[in-house]
Amino acid sequence: MSTTDQAATGRTVTTNIPARLDRLPWSRWHWTIVIGLGTVWILDGLEVTVVGNIAGRLSEPGSGLPITSGQVTGLAAALYVAGACSGALFWGRLTDKWGRKKLFMITLAVYLAATALTAVSFSTWWFFLFRFLTGFGIGGEYAAINSAIDELIPAQYRGRVDLMINGSFWLGAVGGSLLSIVALDTSVVPKDVGWRLTFALGAVLALVILLVRRHVPESPRWLLIHGRDEEAERIVTSIEERVAAEKGERLAEPEGEITIHQRRSVSFMEIARTVFSDYRRRAVLGFSLFIGQAFLYNAITFGFGAILTKFYDVPTGSTGYYFAVIAIGNFMGPLLLGKLFDTVGRRVMISSTYLLSGLLLFGTAWLFEQGSLSAGTLTACWCAVLFFASAGASSAYLTVSEIFPMETRAMSIAFFYALGTAAGGISGPMLFADLTGTGKVADTVLAFQIGATLMCLAGLVAAVLAVRAERRSLEDVARPLTAAVGPGSGTSSQAAGIRAA
Template sequence: MATAQSGTGRTITTRIPARLDRLPWSRWHWSVVIGLGTVWILDGMEVTIVGNIAARLSEPGSGLPITSGEVTGIGAALYVTGACLGALFWGRLTDVYGRKKLFLITLAVYLAATALTALSFDTWWFFLFRFLTGFGIGGEYAAINSAIDELIPARYRGRVDLLINGSYWLGAVAGALLSIVALDTSIFPANVGWRLTFALGAVLALVILLVRRHVPESPRWLLIHGRDEEAERIVGGIEERVTADGGTELPPAEGEMTIHQRTGTTFTEIARTVFGRYRRRSTLGFALFIGQAFLYNAITFGFGAILTQFFDVPSGNTGYYFAVIAAGNFLGPLLLGKLFDTVGRRIMISGTYVLSGALLFGTAWLFDRGSLTAATMTACWCVVLFFASAGASSAYLTVSEIFPMETRAMSIAFFYALGTAAGGISGPLLFAELTGTGKVGDTVLAFQIGAGLMVAAGIVAAILAVNAERRSLEDIAAPLSAATGPQEAAARP
């Protein structure tokens, strides 16, 4: 590694990004996925568990003076608000202080808040720690997605990101099944079972935290912030482990970059970069997050009411249908993820968005005609969400790889907060009203709104998506500290 002195810091020439990208898949990469990615399972468990225990919490003897509406209304809104604010707060700190410090801190915040939720004795306590649980989870999205993208080789980045973000639905299935057991009063008292669901989340978070301690800081972040010797040690250690696992010598790393090291990036520079130099990419991020948020809300915020009102499914049985829907959501990223690295980002992102929207239009038409049963409606939702889940996961992948290194975590945080706010605030206000009227036409309209926005986002992706497959992050968007200056990679998609 060559170094030279500059006015604001050292100028270095390095092959570290190329060395990381040329690595074959190994057990070390799996340890990164397990240590960082499994937190989305906890998020899925959290949201599902709270929805399932709402009725139990409102019953006499639960140990908490709260109504079901307060749990799913105020409690859910505070969780969403915490997630949005946490993403923005922790996202900024992740870019300033590094990925590792923040992915340890945010998980610790989640762990403590979830454990304290289990000890709730009054409504205000429950609301406070629901907010703080969301505050920790929101920060996880920025810290984890940025760290994973910077550690995973370029040719695997798409499928890994999709699988990790899609694992949320494994948590949803686990939360649904866990709730059935925990809320069985023949097994646990009414004031104990719901507490155990939160306590288990805290225990799982502690296990993940212990594994996560061994995940290194991003060498890419270290390089830019003047800690290149530490970056060299980390990458050298990774190469030794990968070589030992594979039993063969690594190929030479091709390509180097020269950067002017810096200590930080101002908000003004971030805003100018994201909304000025990369405004086409920002438009893409807006479209993808809004489209997937409204499609999901069109289905999920009314699925239980639709099954009970139109198909006479007992309210106690809707959880089984949800488990099937959640399985379809997970299978999408699992089975389609590789195609985002081989067929390409533009085709797969636009294709999954447009296809899921078109399928939801078809579902709305069949529902309006009265051609569906509870089983066939659920089957339709599964097919729609199989493609929509891959598309939604690709939204997180997209905003985590198309902006410069110095703005990555903050960009993820901003678009995550935007999508979460749209999904958790405006979505429920619109779709709960439509699907709750009991009128077929209103539910059809809810489906059509979600489908229309998803198709529109797919069209935007067909025009603006960046062909990021198998390309290094520095090639997609050069760091602001790059010696040649930041490049708008959209000029050569």
């Protein structure tokens, strides 16, 4: 922060910047935000899927690494998630302190470097280390990106856009599945080269996204609170001019303003007190949603290929076809159901998607135990389960990014992601690898049932505690800690901008 910015903190200003951002119609500028920020989940999906699908090839003699399939789907997967958890906490705090843009550039650069170095692994310890660091970068992305997206997207579109972006993870999963088919085909590339190319491609894609992301602005909401109101005003005015020129008409007048006591930072203790004391019920909701979806996804995603090869004798090089199918089902969930989160509402949609996916998973476990499923029908069952589960899982990120005050947003996302994922995402892959590794149907059924139970419990919690945040401004859903008065206390015109109170 510059000397001028530091001097600006401590002032009290009244502004209609949040209202001006929320009243904007959807435009090409908003698509640039979606592309610049949201496409990183495609990389995450690519990473997770590739590792699951190449596990069999990596464990074969001649792969270039002395590693077992269980180590890839168990230990390496757990290290990736552990890195994501620690990265979320480390970068999340800095995102609230230093700003959204600085951090979403840094974290993507970390991911890029770590992925590139994974591709040149020469030993198991090197592979494990850079799987951890790849996750470390991705974890920071979750906090920085979800914060920036929610603060830039208009309130009436926030739910569907957030779900679509988080659901784009599965576009990466489709790409990872299809890429692994080519990479594992020894008639195309040698077995010690193909898996390296998949990681190298992830690094190339990250570089492209990094170049696009340079044009995404800092969050005006964050700038406003941190004493950089003149910069916030310039950014919002520029956005308004672009949108108005595209639409060819005058923008609607913004409704409402808010008074802010500007400050440079918020202490960690104040964040903790706000989240776990002032918003205790919302904290319970966040933990429930994250634990349920994290266990289901991290456990099953990392182990799906192993189930196909072990129980249905699907060749290692063909598992990618099956995974591509369920990945498409996953993406279609948020895409088709996302609008309902803004219209029908958060509480109904969050609780129903969690409960439906849990009940369908119980049914899948029963059919699997009865021996009634083939590789194809199991994949079809998983499509049905994950169509709803994916929308529910995406809504977990939406929920924690919008139900806590602005000053705590990135850290709240990081906190719930890290703790929920640590409970379900680290223990899940390791437990699931052990259960499926026995080759016993009953053990795999147990893993399914655990995931189903946690999803159903989370759905019941959401039915009681979910916040009705649809089509409401972020400042209305959770009043900023720096706010002197709530939004809607007055009405101002565009020209009013920001004024000292």
